[in-house]
Amino acid sequence: MGGRIRSAAAEPTAPHQDDGGGGAGSDGGAPGRAPRSGGGTDAAAGGGGAAPVRRPSAGRPPAGDAAGGGAQQAGAAQGHEAGGGWGQDGAAQGLAPHQPVLLEAALAFLAPRRGGRYVDGTVGGGGHAAALLAAVGGDAQLLAIDRDPQALAVARRRLAPFGDRVHLVHGDFRDLERHLASLGWDRVDGILLDLGVSSMQLDDPSRGFSYQEEGPLDMRMDPGQPLTAADLVNTASRDQLARWLAEYGEERWAGRIADFIVEARRRRPITTTTELVEIVKAAIPARARRRGGHPARRTFQALRIAVNDELRGLEGFLRAAAQRLRPGGRLVVIAFHSLEDRAVKRAFRDLAAGEGFRLLTRKPVTPGEEEVRRNPRSRSAKLRALQRLAAGPAPAGGEPRTGAGARASPCDATR
């Protein structure tokens, strides 16, 4: 099954084209809004008895890993650069590669071990996934999920050298239970979520995420999903639009922009990104437009979150996903939006307040200046990590109990 994409949703659509500009990315686009230096951690390697992590050396798998065979090795046969490079899709179309954010920290907190089972719930172009598999070597396996069939196609090529160790699934990570069951997996050693959109999605005008390029007002991560941004913009009530803009976009001019959208769509439906950009520009007073980056950035971000229902059930999902960790297993989440990060923080805090889990990050880990300089889109990233504690003595007739003694950690002070 290695590398085969199993569809839990719709089929892939045509590949994207072209280069693009800014898009409905993270909420950190505004200069100076996000902290840039790392927060306190209790280490990357702290506890849990995981094997030491081999540094990802540009994500290249060791030579032996490229040998996995079978029909699913097509990417390698086509000359795909194993692990370290961008997939053929991105390169061929002149798109900038998606640079995995906080890569070293993510790997250090996951602390992958040989023979372990891992989940990348947002595999995207496979940057984190390739580095994880390369770092751990051996026979560790990865369940790699994404809602976007185009991203999965890139990931499939990029991860082809790892052969049967990779199980690609087209679907929503919130259906994790079902995806695990399809592999016959009960517990796993690590789960990674790198939330939001990829550069591949943002930079492709035909996907409609970009406010700097003309394109259809689409913004669906999964093109098989019926609802597009144009549907929302042309049918949602004025108040609903204003709420999304205020809540998901933290847009100060939410009410005015909603009014202008409603006025514009009375004349004719709004169907392209540039039409929406012009409406937003007209709604925001000129003086305010000169501050805080592109005037349409927050509107595009809000609509993207609404179209893809990105915040639905995130907190509950994290609580449930943590229960699927083996003793010592880790859950690592990178969020790019304050609402996302708040959900992660609450879920982790509640889990760590009970029995059986501990926080590995006292404060979120954020990219250093060098990473932000290299990859400005990383600026608003916040990584949090949680660990399931090692099992204690099993109570008679029940699940193994987690050992309270193992909770002693520098993070205890924060609970």
Ligand SMILES: C[S@@+](CC[C@H](N)C(=O)[O-])C[C@H]1O[C@@H](n2cnc3c(N)ncnc32)[C@H](O)[C@@H]1O
């Ligand atoms: C920031 S990118 C991940 C990039 C990836 N870590 C890499 O290194 O290439 C986020 C990806 O998550 C996917 N995604 C977002 N929400 C999802 C969900 N609920 N279920 C599955 N995939 C999701 C998006 O389609 C996108 O490809």
